[in-house]
Amino acid sequence: MITFIFTDIENSTEKWKKCGKKMSMVLQQHDKIVTNLVLKFGGKVVKNTGDGIFAIFENGDPLNCAIEIEKAFFQIDCSEVGGLKIRVVLHSGEAEQRGDDYFGYDVNLASKMLDIGWGGQILLSENVVNNERIPDKAKVIYLGSYMLKGIQEPQKIYQLTHPDLELKDFLPLRTLGKHPNNLPEQTTEFIGRKEELEKIHSLLISPEVRLITLLGGGGMGKTRLALEIAQKHINEFPDGVYFVPLSSIDRHELIISSIANVLNVNMMFHSVESPLKQLVKFLKGKKMLLVMDNFEHVIDGATILTNILKEVSKVKFIITSRIRLNIKGEWTFKLKGMRIDGESDAVLLFLSAAKRIDSSLEFSEEEIALVKKICSKVNGIPLGIELAVSWLKTLSVEEIYKEISRGFNLLETDVKGFSDRHKSFKRVLNYSWGYLNKSEKIVLSRLSIFVGNFTMEAAKYVANANLRILASLIDKSLIQKVQRGIFTMHEILKKYARKKLSENPEDEKNTIRWYI
Secondary structure (H helix, E strand, O other): OEEEEEEEEOOHHHHHHHHOHHHHHHHHHHHHHHHHHHHHOOOEEEEEOOOOEEEEEOOOOHHHHHHHHHHHHHHOOOHHHOOOOEEEEEEEEOOEEEOOEEEOHHHHHHHHHHHHOOOOOEEEEHHHHHHOOOOOOOEEEEEEEEOOOOOOOOEEEEEEEOOOOOOOOOOOOOOOOOOOEOOOOOOOOOOOOHHHHHHHHHHHOOOOOOEEEEEOOOOOOHHHHHHHHHHHOHHHOOOOEEEEEOOOOOOHHHHHHHHHHHHOOOOOOOOOOOHHHHHHHHHOOOOEEEEEEOHHHHHHHHHHHHHHHHHOOOEEEEEEEOOOOOOOOEEEEEOOOOOOOOOOHHHHHHHHHHHHHOOOOOOOHHHHHHHHHHHHHOOOOHHHHHHHHHHHHOOOHHHHHHHHHHOOOOOEOOOOOOOHHHOEHHHHHHHHHOOOOHHHHHHHHHHOOOOOOEEHHHHHHHHOOOHHHHHHHHHOOOOEEEEOOEEEOOHHHHHHHHHHHHOOHHHHHHHHHHHO
């Protein structure tokens, strides 16, 4: 049996953003310290994991190694980057060796333990506690049994303490909790959206709020935000938190079976009771959160949720959609682009994504200024930022900015992990365009003629837009109300709609004439 040890620097993304080259120098010092200690206590470094180390111990003394790692970073001066707090986790198990690397379930489990700890904390799995010698004066504290991302069974987690360690008290572990869930594993760190998280939290914990629709255009990060909220509230729903994807269905009649499949409810379709009644019977009395993703696919089935809410009292819904449901009891939260001003969430997302492409990348102050301009060009839309970052493999920051300034054709990628419709912004916009009727398409294309914001009166005069169509375009997250009687459209969407207008030369000519 091998003991795996993983280390990680707490808040490393933020430190990279604020400290740049200083962080690079400190990271080199970090790698040297951890590597030397692993070797000293009889282990072997497998690889650098970005801002941490993966090592193994087939013999040696991994627990004393962990203690010495924590002691080392409280004894050295890292004040130039605001100090370093190191998370350390240990798990014992089996692994398959391929070349110099190690793979397998137990390696994956050990790495997932990193996500739940705090800087300065040493976490142990049950296997380590049972198989490794506990150092003199050290104590092992049982923290409980917890769910880890991507691991099906709850894991018993322990903390290793020692009188020589600086930190001894920590906040509760940051896990998915002890309650059932099917939340998909996230492979990237959640960045920013602090204000949005706080506002949606206040809605979700309110007794009168049963259904929240996260409303926004394509690529705005609705799904990622919904999953982050669900993870943070998992302990408040003892009967489970479940993710119900709807992108693969195109008929609202399939909503009930989609929910039933996720909940493992055996629906008797030949029963006297309707599928809805059977589902309601299962949900009654349960305190549960259902995250319904991409509801615009089946918007005609929104009343199904109304019927469920009438019959059950403890189930809540978080909906992600490009289109408002317009049902009784719906609370909407309009999601906009990420902050670009001040402590820019958008810039932080760009830098974090850039580090995944090349962990050695460093940006000058001039390049950071260009990054901010790139984020502004894509209106702080997370997908636009991620697509722009993907070009760092071949282009400089300055070249990316110049290309995006010419148009949005650069905003596409062949990187795996993006859904087909998110491979390019054009596909995203084509998807939204497909939900418009003929009149809405005409009005939206005409509205693209405006430079900046436009008033309701101007929209009526230039685009022949009535109040009903404007309201529908707002509900479909294609235009936004700035203030009473004044509206705006994202620049990327405006360029797309302007191209649609140019496909009808006669209408384009008349629209320009009315605009002038």
